[in-house]
Amino acid sequence: MxxxxxxxxxxxxxxxxxxxxxxxxxxxxxxxxxxxxxxxxxxxxxxxxxxxxxxxxxxxxxxxxFSKGQMQSTGRELDIAIEDEGFIAVQGPDGEEGYTRAGSLHVDAFGLLRTAQGHQVLGDGGPIAIPPAEKIEIGTDGTISVRPQGVGPEALAAIERIRLVNPDVNELERGDDGLFRMADGGEAPVDAEVRVVSGMLEGSNxxxxxxxxxxxxxxxxxxxxxxxxxxxxxxxxxxxxxxxxx
Known part of the structure; x- marks a missing residue:
């Protein structure tokens, strides 16, 4: 029994x-x-x-x-969505690198580029800082270009590139903070094939x-x-x- x-x-x-x-x-x-x-x-x-x-x-x-969510158009210049496979690299609360597909970005009071959850977006040189600008554009390869305040529309300059990665999803594990990390504790390499779309967000799946x-x-x-x-x-x-x- x-x-x-x-x-x-x-x-x-x-x-x-x-x-x-x-x-x-x-x-x-x-x-x-x-x-x-x-x-x-x-x-x-x-x-x-x-x-x-x-x-x-x-x-x-x-x-x-890991199936894709529905793409939604927002028209906002700091909203980005991954076209196919891949992730945006961010700095987690523990200071370690994590990965997300949440692309609703904003510039905080200190000029740092963050996700809606407050995670700092990483570039090739670490957390991305945005100088005061009248316009910000994000290219399909993650390159961030700005037009500084007080200059003409032709003065668009690239300042940084968002770190985009595409690790094997079988090697990822989800943390308590909602970010994905490499199960072995390492960092995924940059993948130049990952593409983003500006003015779009990917919804939940x-x-x-x-x-x-x-x-x-x-x-x-x-x-x-x-x-x-x-x-x-x-x-x-x-x-x-x-x-x-x-």
Whole structure:
């Protein structure tokens, strides 16, 4: 009987985790460049000294769906979207290099180029600083050109290039801050083939209809597993009463 209870208990535990992951995806359905997380669970035997004695549900490594989100036109000169594959390199809160596809950029009060989440955008020489300018343009290769204040329209000068990378997505892991990093702790090399589109943003790749359907499905799974635990408890009590009669 305890095998029955153990399977139901471990299944309910992993279903709760899957619900948390799904809810996190729903909460980021409108976050630019967000990549939905995937929760996987597998049946794993409990290893004993002689034979495998139990099976239980074990959470696998959380994966990420790297499919593209829908492109949205904004017309804003500091909004950029990656055309195909690739990432924008930024500096995370820990000072380490991270990668994102969220391309809503702005210049802060100190002239530093940041994402909407506050991460500093990196160039070839580190964090990018923008001098006071009347116009800022970002080229398809990430080159930033500015027209300084008080000069004519012909005085457009390139000042820096956004660090664009395209690592193997299988070598990336998501951090608690939402940024992706190389699993080995290294830094991805610059990829000159990565292209951006100015005046566009890439939306989240979360399908809200599918996520809501998944939420209902997981809720029903959890209810079923709790009922299984109740049934196991009832059967155990019945068995104890029968043994007591003997």
């Amino acid at each position: 305890d095998r029955f209870l153990y399977i139901a208990m471990s299944g309910a535990k992993e279903t709760m985790h899957a619900q948390a992951v799904n809810n996190h995806n729903l909460a980021n359905a409108n976050t630019d460049g967000f990549r939905q997380a995937l929760a996987n669970a597998n049946t794993v035997p409990v290893r004993g000294p002689v034979f495998d004695s139990r099976d239980y549900a074990q959470l696998g490594t959380d994966g990420t769906d 979360v399908n809200t209809v599918e996520a809501l359907t998944r939420m209902i499905e997981l809720s029903r799974h959890f209810e079923m597993q709790v009922k299984m635990m109740d049934s196991a408890n009832t059967l155990e009590q019945s068995s104890n009463r029968l043994l007591g009669l003997g």
